[in-house]
Amino acid sequence: MLIHTRELVKVYRMGDSEIRALDRVSVDIDKGEFVAVMGPSGSGKSTFMNVLGCLDRPTSGEYALEGRKISQLAGDQLAGVRNRSIGFVFQQFNLLPRTPALENVELPLVYAGLAKKQRQEKAKAMLERVGLGERAHHHPAQLSGGQQQRVAIARALVTEPLLILADEPTGALDSRTSLEIMALLQELNRQGMTVVLVTHEPDIARFARRMLAFRDGRVVQDET
């Protein structure tokens, strides 16, 4: 069991009212799965992703990543988990501007404390894996949207994480490029990588092998 959540609750306070973004969510995800998380905006899917990605702590409930209880870790320990175990892919790519692709991919390894030579070797190999070996020294502004997202995927993969969390990875791309990116994620999953994908587009969700539907903070549908 890679991801194990029990009775996850996340409550936001907005002035006087309370918003239950997650309401007793219990989900297990195995190693090697490809899961699409769906739901309308405000359904709690993003909060669920943030908790899985150790960016946010649940108000109550239990979350264990590969048997390690995450809900009790402090801020800098969570940063360590994010660094070693989780690869993020964002809708807006979130690459550092005016920074070559290679250095963008190196970034997680910088925080892991790797020496420059090792960082560059790993980042280079990862760029080749996503088909951008030739563009290592291009800046984000010199790359197309699809290429930028590939750099971001290489950055997510470079620490050899336990899972990839992709939050609307095709939201900023045209449909043809979207298919290419999904094909890449599918290929990674075939090679054994666990992928959790947030999307509201059914066409994109079809690439996954399991679908979790959220509504009002609860999982209302879980089908394979």
Add this chain to the structure above:
Amino acid sequence: MKLGALLRIALRALAVNKLRSALTMLGIVIGVGAVIVMIAVGAGAQARVEEQIRALGSNLLLVMPGSTTAGGVRLGFGSGSTLTEDDVAAVNREIPEALAAPALRGTAQVIWSNSNWSTQIFGVTPEYLDVRQWALASGRVFEPAEMAAAAKVCLIGATVARQLFGAADPLDQSIRIKRVPFTVIGVLDVKGQSLMGTDQDDLVLVPIKTARSRVLGTASAARNRTVGTIWVKVADGIDTKVVEEQVRSLLRQRHRIQPGADDDFSLRNLAEVMAAQEASSRVLALLLAAVASVSLLVGGIGIMNIMLVSVTERTREIGLRMAVGARTRDILGQFLVEAVTLSLIGGLAGVGLGVAASVVIAELAGWRIVLSPEAVALAVAFAFVIGVFFGFYPARKAARLNPVEALRFE
């Protein structure tokens, strides 16, 4: 994260907004430049005072006649004529640690050939040159026979030599002081300006007896053998204050002053006068340093302001860095190094500006400046501390961002 890596990130971030970075640094540049100039000028003034004290001798006492009252009107110090050559002789006889030399001062027109010049005439003894530590550029001092005979010989200062003789050699020439012919037997070495800005080379020295009888004197002055001032040099290694008291009690005794009554002379310790002036120049330097601190403070606030803007602008970048594993101290370090880099580059530019400005001031205003490595180190250290102090709050703000909100920030 290593410092070198943080420095590269900082330089890259600052290079993105070159103009903004440069303008932000300006406050620090001006502040540090001001610190450098102030310290250079202050240290220069202090060095000049110290040099004057050395030139004048820190072991000099000056005795001037006391005030006199004429018909209820009290005149200032030096208006009376209570000091005599006998007082000088008594000091030299009774106090072995002291060397006293009298001087009688007046103003006269001196004439050589067809040029003339108004200058100060001092009636002195040969000891006067020892006491004032004045040296001769050429010629010789008065001989005892000339002193006794009130010979018409004189020593002239460099300014007088230049004004009267131009390029000609003044030695053995005859000049007229108040129509009395004098032979120039020596020219004094150049001493430059005094602390008060008067020209110390604009004078003529004659034997005191000659001055009294031929140039300045009145009949009564000649009878009483009065002198204008007495300079007393205290021997090396002797406490000036002790000798000052010895001279005071000796003169009081000689003038028959009752215990409790005021002195009929004024006795001043020149080292104390100089020290007071030195202290005032130090106060000036401190004041100027305070002005510089204000500009540094303003520069620091500018850095804080721009760093806060930078943190806001780069909120998504901060969120991303956190997502890929940056810890609190990584983000804190990144923005702190950026602020310090900003202030240090400004500081170094300020050192350049300050040194250049000091040199220009020295050239234009003719002030003495002293540039010390300590002052430069101090100014750069200031810049560093300001970077840390004013960079800390924005950096902590960045480090405390919530990664979820930072990533979502538009």
